[in-house]
Amino acid sequence: MSKVVCVTGGSGCIGSWLVHLLLERGYTVHATVKDLKDDTETKHLEALEGAGTRLRLFQIDLLDYDSIVAAVNGCVGVFHLASPCIVDKVLDPQKELLDPAIKGTTNVLTAAKEAGVSRVVVTSSISAISPNPNWPSDVIKSEDCWVDLEYCKEKELWYPMSKTLAEKSAWEFAKEKGLDVVVVNPGTVMGPVISPKLNASMIMLVRLLQGCTETYENFFIGSVHFKDVALAHILVYENKAAAGRHMCVEAISHYGDFVAKVAELYPEYNVPKLPRDTQPGLLRAKDASKKLIDLGLQFIPMEQIIKDAVECLKSKGFI
Ligand SMILES: NC(=O)c1ccc[n+]([C@@H]2O[C@H](COP(=O)([O-])OP(=O)(O)OC[C@H]3O[C@@H](n4cnc5c(N)ncnc54)[C@H](OP(=O)(O)O)[C@@H]3O)[C@@H](O)[C@H]2O)c1
Numbered sequence: 625m626s627k628v629v630c631v632t633g634g635s636g637c638i639g640s641w642l643v644h645l646l647l648e649r650g651y652t653v654h655a656t657v658k659d660l661k662d663d664t665e666t667k668h669l670e671a672l673e674g675a676g677t678r679l680r681l682f683q684i685d686l687l688d689y690d691s692i693v694a695a696v697n698g699c700v701g702v703f704h705l706a707s708p709c710i711v712d713k714v715l716d717p718q719k720e721l722l723d724p725a726i727k728g729t730t731n732v733l734t735a736a737k738e739a740g741v742s743r744v745v746v747t748s749s750i751s752a753i754s755p756n757p758n759w760p761s762d763v764i765k766s767e768d769c770w771v772d773l774e775y776c777k778e779k780e781l782w783y784p785m786s787k788t789l790a791e792k793s794a795w796e797f798a799k800e801k802g803l804d805v806v807v808v809n810p811g812t813v814m815g816p817v818i819s820p821k822l823n824a825s826m827i828m829l830v831r832l833l834q835g836c837t838e839t840y841e842n843f844f845i846g847s848v849h850f851k852d853v854a855l856a857h858i859l860v861y862e863n864k865a866a867a868g869r870h871m872c873v874e875a876i877s878h879y880g881d882f883v884a885k886v887a888e889l890y891p892e893y894n895v896p897k898l899p900r901d902t903q904p905g906l907l908r909a910k911d912a913s914k915k916l917i918d919l920g921l922q923f924i925p926m927e928q929i930i931k932d933a934v935e936c937l938k939s940k941g942f943i
Contacts, residue, residue: 637813639819656683656692689731696735706724714782729793743804746808752790753770756770757905791869806868832896835894848874872916
């Protein structure tokens, strides 16, 4: 079987980890970046082991279908990660979040279908699972839970809305056009970064170490290591029995639990005291990502995620 695959958003924090692990496994990778002339998007990928002979970079814009076709052509698999990840306030949610997420997904899936790709792994998020205030209070959140779009609209939670609508459009496309699609729904992803730019979840950690008291009530349901998210993508791609959505967190926990652990491990930083229950009604669960555990993923625990992330931030001068 040919092992040429495309990773959209290959330059990003999760994308570069996935490219790294795919190259390590002998794949040839078409990685997409937004700007080929920007060294901060390309150099870290070109420096990866195996990149010299098995990495090709493509410049894409999620709203430019032809640019995507060029990246996907010749691939048997596609990992669709590229999507704006902004949890701060945005001025124009349609332009900044919804269009690239939703139209971008349809463009990538259309290009994949046209190119005869055998499987597409779509990176959704727990932000397509939660918030949902109507989820029964005695049932642990799982892949069966979907974000309440009305609640998002009311609270102007545009990122969860963008991820939910993008994932829904992926499932509709898969059903209508008969494309093999599998979805990974990662929690808050942290750990050592390969990319020189920090993503939104690593910026959350930097802010926390600087004393930020935000509780991310509608955004957090658990943490996960970059490496495990990348491995989850490869597992669901390679294992043909994998189907549907895959919650990807080391455990369901509250942001307050995470903050308390950061404070305990790094008392020298200005970590605030927050209540433990920062996600009202969220039931904690150790094996929430059972589908991935059953596929063989052994999740790196929260303590190690924090240590790997903070040590990386220190060594790269971010804190
Ligand atoms: N971070 C988390 O905690 C988390 C959790 C769950 C799911 N996710 C999902 O994981 C994926 C990757 O996120 P990340 O955390 O690795 O963030 P990231 O580092 O910001 O990566 C996002 C990637 O998407 C690319 N991209 C964004 N808009 C684009 C556009 N219009 N055209 C082409 N490329 C575009 C970015 O290119 P540039 O670098 O050039 O901007 C970047 O490569 C996203 O789908 C995100 O929603 C993230």
